[in-house]
Amino acid sequence: MATDSIAIPLPRTASRSVVLDWLCTVDHKKIGIMYIVYALIFLVIMGCEAILMRIQLARPESTFLNAEAFNRLFTMHGTTGIFFVAMPMLFGFGNYFVPLMIGARDMAFPRVNAFSFWMTAFGGILLYASFFSGGSLLHGGSAPAVGWFAYAPLTAPAFSPGHGTDFWILALLVAGVGSIGAGVNFVATVLCMRCPGMTLGKMPLFAWMNLVTGAMVLVAISPLTAAQLMLIGDRFLGSHFFDPAAGGQPVMWMHFFWIFGHPEVYILIIPSFAFISEILPVFSRKAIFGYPAMVAATAGIGFISLGVWAHHMFTVGMPSYGNAFFVLTTMVVAVPTGIKIFNWLATLWGGKIRFATPMLFCIAFLFQFLIGGLTGIMLATAPFDWQLHDSYFVVAHFHYIIVGGILFAIFAAFYYWFPKMTGRMLSETLGKWHFWIMVIGFHLTFDFMHVPGLLGMPRRIYTYQAGRGWGVWNMISSIGVIFQAAAILIFVYNLVHSYFKGALAGNDPWDAWTLEWATTSPPPDYNFDAVPVVRSRRPLWDIKHPEDPDWKYE
Amino acid sequence: MILSGGRGLRTFRLAVAVRSAWRACALTLLCASASFAAVNPAPLSPTNIFAPESTPARSIFRISGFVLEITGAIFVVVFSLLAYAVFKFRERKDDDGHEPPQVYGSNQMELAWTVLPVLIVVVLFLSTAQVIHRVQDAREPADAVQVTAVGHQFWWSYEYPQYHFSTANELHVPVSDASDPTPTYLRLLSADVDHSFWVPRLAGKTDLIPNHPNTTWIDPHQVGLYLGQCAQFCGTSHANMLLRVYVQTPDDFQRWVHAQEQPAVNDPSVVLGRTLFVTKACFACHTIRGTIAAGKVGPDLTHLMSRDTIASGILPNTPENLRRWIRDPAAVKEGALMPKVDMTDEQLNQITAYLETLK
Known part of the structure; x- marks a missing residue:
């Protein structure tokens, strides 16, 4: 028995051992970094897709791209952004920091963790393999052209011949299995792996929010996976779930898709809230305001978000009382979301705010998320949505959330935790250039994008006629993309440059309070020499201020 | 503290x-x-x-x-x-280095x-x-104008069940006076995939979904042309599926209805083109009332020349454009489902000349 479980090291070259080490690792930190790097690569790819689309839309009746290429680009851009950028990026940070913050040595199921990552990775690679299959690469190979929402019956073989749609289905099926594995792991880790003293009420909000996210992943991804199986059945096995000619219901696909699709939005935003809830207090030099309310609001959003999906379907022709129900549930989400914003505001209040780059991104997040939330209330008003639905207003709204909210929170997380992950600081100078150029680009693109929506411009059109009054707004949006691309270049340069040449970080460069800063940067494989024991939500505050520890007040 | x-x-x-x-x-x-x-x-x-x-x-x-x-x-x-x-609450330059008061909540x-x-x-x-x-939940008045709008990849057909004719891509409705409302009720169906009917100045959008009939209504207060377009992604040429609603005075609308109800003009000078319409199988997809052409796959062409545009609103209805369209539809409108039919230039001229007579 004993000899079986001992790995016998084979002689191998240094580089080969590094590669094998990463391929075979079950260490949550390495897996976290792989998620993040993987997501960064896809971020750049989806950004390039966006650039091509913005060139096409900058002027009316442009001939830069043809219709099919454009349709493929927006399908790939959306699918990539949700499944292969935002989710892996957030899972990556969660993977790296949930165990560290709760004083654990690893995730609950390290092998499931590695399996989940590789499934997600394989999903993305499979999706992009479609570019190299059939057709000419210039026109997008046989990349899917059905939209990231893939409404039936456009996905039926009659309307989507070839294998583009199959690539899409299988890629998401595979990645979905990975996501479900990650969800299981987050829930189990947070519930079972906390260090002594860390009751649920003493966990960092980061852990709470990843717990809720994990649970939501389980509930939300499963219907999508089921729907993908049905669609595969329709395309290959002669089933008729969504085939109207045989009595199937295209509307049923919409329900399946959105009961995944809306909780998905919160699966992305709640980990972003987690970043903000950790970073904002540190740079305000204050404890998070209203911790119990923040936890309750997070759980509340998690629950309510499972009952709002049909607000994506106000134009589908639901009965008036059905529409009214989803108006109500959707508007109710605004209440816990508001609670969060107010608690963050109260955390700033009376603090000593330090404007380091992570904090700049956090503050921009607050303003932008506020606006994205308010346009969300407009869209929740079903009659207003009858006009705005599937228009550029919606595109502007959710990019406000996904770029202005989630991506800004991710940038904050990069600047904040990069020192912990690599042992080196990111350059503050480059960081500030990155921040300000990104802010300019973001607002040029997405503020002005609301207007053509109000002027009747639908989404997913590769061209539009002159004389609709949309041209100038689209031109401004496209110009903004130049700034955003420049900002991303600076960011990537900063990552690479600082990785090799950045100032040494030390264990605790931000004078922070959660457990990850109690170990070395980067942490050793086993995270902590001795398993820590905590008495409050800010164990490092207690150590730094023995005369006035948190546990006296919590 | x-x-x-x-x-x-x-x-x-x-x-x-x-x-x-x-x-x-x-x-x-x-x-x-x-x-x-x-x-x-x-x-x-x-x-x-x-x-x-x-x-x-x-x-x-x-x-x-x-x-x-x-x-x-x-x-x-x-x-x-x-x-x-x-x-x-920004940190000041002369900060004393102490942490601010810690407030945990209220x-x-x-x-x-x-x-x-x-x-x-x-x-x-x-x-x-x-x-x-x-x-x-607005109740449909008994005298409302009824139209059945059917979404196709990538055009619209409009049937007027009260008047027994159908047309394509250009919807005509009467203006509705506040004192004597004559709303138009649209029954929305789809022949293939999901579409969405959206004329922003008249109403919000409503989707056209197979196996899921929908209804919407409008009562335009001003005579004029109202534009819109399909708002639900429906495939390659989704962007070219434009909507045009002509709001007319009640008299003009009745005149238009009367003209549409007539069978197609039979002009003996274009008999060659009319024959080609059959021999080139155009009739299999298109209807021209009064001839044997009764296809339902493509737009009704009985009064093609009464329309301002072709190809679902993307081109003005001129002889050159019509000819270009027939020569190679997908070259004009990517993804158009009308096939390119093999024809000589002369045949193209003849068939265009025939269609030009369909006033």
Whole structure:
């Protein structure tokens, strides 16, 4: 028995051992970094897709791209952004920091963790393999052209011949299995792996929010996976779930898709809230305001978000009382979301705010998320949505959330935790250039994008006629993309440059309070020499201020 | 640590700041909403949702204005508080290096910023539900004009069941006078994939979904041409599936109906083209009433020349454009399902000449 479980090291070259080490690792930190790097690569790819689309839309009746290429680009851009950028990026940070913050040595199921990552990775690679299959690469190979929402019956073989749609289905099926594995792991880790003293009420909000996210992943991804199986059945096995000619219901696909699709939005935003809830207090030099309310609001959003999906379907022709129900549930989400914003505001209040780059991104997040939330209330008003639905207003709204909210929170997380992950600081100078150029680009693109929506411009059109009054707004949006691309270049340069040449970080460069800063940067494989024991939500505050520890007040 | 005293004081200051900010922004919004209503935004775009000309669009416009005012007020208040906090509580150059007072929370404040949003949600929900009911559950009057709109990849067909004819891509409806309302009720069907009927100045959008018949209605108050386009991604040429609604006086509308009800003109001078329409199998997809052509796959061509545009609104209906279209439809409109039929230039001229007679 004993000899079986001992790995016998084979002689191998240094580089080969590094590669094998990463391929075979079950260490949550390495897996976290792989998620993040993987997501960064896809971020750049989806950004390039966006650039091509913005060139096409900058002027009316442009001939830069043809219709099919454009349709493929927006399908790939959306699918990539949700499944292969935002989710892996957030899972990556969660993977790296949930165990560290709760004083654990690893995730609950390290092998499931590695399996989940590789499934997600394989999903993305499979999706992009479609570019190299059939057709000419210039026109997008046989990349899917059905939209990231893939409404039936456009996905039926009659309307989507070839294998583009199959690539899409299988890629998401595979990645979905990975996501479900990650969800299981987050829930189990947070519930079972906390260090002594860390009751649920003493966990960092980061852990709470990843717990809720994990649970939501389980509930939300499963219907999508089921729907993908049905669609595969329709395309290959002669089933008729969504085939109207045989009595199937295209509307049923919409329900399946959105009961995944809306909780998905919160699966992305709640980990972003987690970043903000950790970073904002540190740079305000204050404890998070209203911790119990923040936890309750997070759980509340998690629950309510499972009952709002049909607000994506106000134009589908639901009965008036059905529409009214989803108006109500959707508007109710605004209440816990508001609670969060107010608690963050109260955390700033009376603090000593330090404007380091992570904090700049956090503050921009607050303003932008506020606006994205308010346009969300407009869209929740079903009659207003009858006009705005599937228009550029919606595109502007959710990019406000996904770029202005989630991506800004991710940038904050990069600047904040990069020192912990690599042992080196990111350059503050480059960081500030990155921040300000990104802010300019973001607002040029997405503020002005609301207007053509109000002027009747639908989404997913590769061209539009002159004389609709949309041209100038689209031109401004496209110009903004130049700034955003420049900002991303600076960011990537900063990552690479600082990785090799950045100032040494030390264990605790931000004078922070959660457990990850109690170990070395980067942490050793086993995270902590001795398993820590905590008495409050800010164990490092207690150590730094023995005369006035948190546990006296919590 | 100044916990109890500092906390009470700060709570009080925050409350005062909220109150004064609220007063300031109420005034701003009053001015903003006044100018919002006063400016006529129609010239901005022929598809401006804030230039409604029909009851459903107007109802939406009113509730939109209300929601914009409320969200605008929230924006001004929260934005100001955030901006104030970020500016006021920045770390100063002469900072003493001490941590600020640690405040862990306040149940009263949590209660306040829970109850207040709940109240706002109640108000917003009730006013929204009212508009949903008014627009969606409006009873169809017995004398309403009925149209069955069918979405196809990538064009629209319109059947007028009361008048027994059908046409394509250009919808004609009578203007509706407030004293004598003549609304048009559209039954929305799809022949293939999902589409969405959206003419922003007349009504919000409603989807056309296979196996899921929908209804929408309009009662345009002004004569004129209203534009829109398909708003649900329906495949390759989704962007080229434009909508045109011609709102006419009741007399003009009746004249148009009368003309549409007639069978096609039979002009002996274009007999070659008419024969080609059969031998080249055009009749299999298109209807020309009064001839053997009775296909339902493509647009009804009985009165093709009564339309201003072809190819679902993307091209003016000129002989050159028509010829270009017939020569290679997919070259004009990518993804168009009408096949390219092999024809000599002469045959192309003959068939175009024939179609030109279909007044």
